[in-house]
Amino acid sequence: MITTDFVPGSPCWIDLGAPDVPAAAAFYGAVLGWDYEPMEGAEDMEGGEDMEGGMFRKDGKIVAGLGKLTEEGARSAWMIYYDVADADATTQAVERAGGTVRVAPRDLGEWGRMAQYSDPLGGQFAVWQPGSDTGVELMDEPGSLSWTELYTTDAAAAKEFYGGVLGWQFGDMELPGGGGTYSLITPAGLPEERMHGGLMEMPAEALTLAGGRPYWHPVFNVTDCDAAVARVTQNGGTLQMGPDDAEGVGRLAVCVDPAGADFVVLTPPPSES
Template sequence: MITTEYAPGSPCWLDLGAPDVRAAASFYGAVLGWDYESMGASEAGEDFEGGVFKKDGKVVGGLGKLTEEGARPAWMLYYSVTDADATTEAVRRAGGTVRVEPMDLDEWGRMAQYSDPLGGQFAVWQPGTTAGLDLVDEPGSLAWVELFTTDGAAAREFYGGLFDWQFSDMPLPGGAGTYTLITPAGLSEDRMHGGLMEMGAQDLTLTDGRPYWHPVFAVEDCDAAAARVTEKGGEVQMGPQDMEGVGRLAVCLDPAGAEFVLLAPSEA
């Protein structure tokens, strides 16, 4: 499970790059019950810096205008590190690409963004006054992260070397392959925070064959939340369906095409 005790290598933040900030805020507000708090606006009244999503007054994510030429709307996942500069050099040594060099965000912390050697994009956060999200693993918040990659062994080598993650494999039902579970270094399996799955490039149609990370958001009622996705202009790509030992889930796209998963976890 993800907790707000952000151990090194654990997910601690996420933000959405969207072509229309106001439309994205409206969509996720309807689907997940989020409030949007803007951090600024232009003279024309259009958000230029974006802002944060909140659930019951607690920060659950960030939202910003998609400005990178050719970039697709997507959620960016951040992992906690003690030294963003050292992590950046480790990324380079391991064959990754530095997309955004380490930079300070006022007193809140220091961040950097990368691509792994196969093209999967991710980011890191070195905490200052802000350790990460205020709310996780509750309805309407981040509960899990997943990587779809074209080479599971290469992904394990890269991320394992970078974050010292612990991995364990479990077979998927019906011989559908292997799902690799991820736990931060030195922690017990009850602190698992995500998984990775190898898929063919032909199956990664969303990114034209490039690996990608996506968030899983906890909800109380997966069917009701999935219905709100379609009502508000999004798309349900898979489900809702039951996954034994996991819960009921649906793979979704927001109206701009950013992927996320809704999960009503199984009762313990």
């Protein structure tokens, strides 16, 4: 279960880099019922004079961030941030493990300290050392993050890297119908009910969105998967897979927004009373 009771190694923030901020705000507002709030005080942050963006809220609670995609040649994508006690120490661990520092640790005002990396296979992720801001305010509820997922070309290498850098525990399960092995991720020292994500090995030719490189994507909880997919396509997005029913997981679909950022919508199975 993914929660806002953040611990080291748990997902605590997500943001979207989009080429057109107003268009992205309108799309996710229509699909997930989010309200967009332009950010005040960006000019006070390092590089703030070039920043455009703000926050997404669901029922008044912050669920994600949105910013202008400025990196030349980069694709629009969601970035997942994981809680760490020390962003500088994590950066050193990333480098020792063969990863790449994309954005060196930097302070974002009093809110916290962040850094962004690529794992040795090319999967991009980020970390957040909390200050006054610990992360998003809503998780695992309709319209919010409920899972994180990595598609990678080498599951064993990915587990070794992330296990060393973020202390994750892994539990493997075989997918039905010979679909391969799925590795469930849990923060260090926590029970399985606190697992927050998974990773799966896939061939490079299946990872077309990132040019054959591994990538992370978010899974958003929705009350009606099929209705959410209809809103995606009605608002200029596309459907990559599904909707399909997954036993014990729910009904899900892999979607791509109009700028090319992928995400999953998931309706969990009814809870047993």
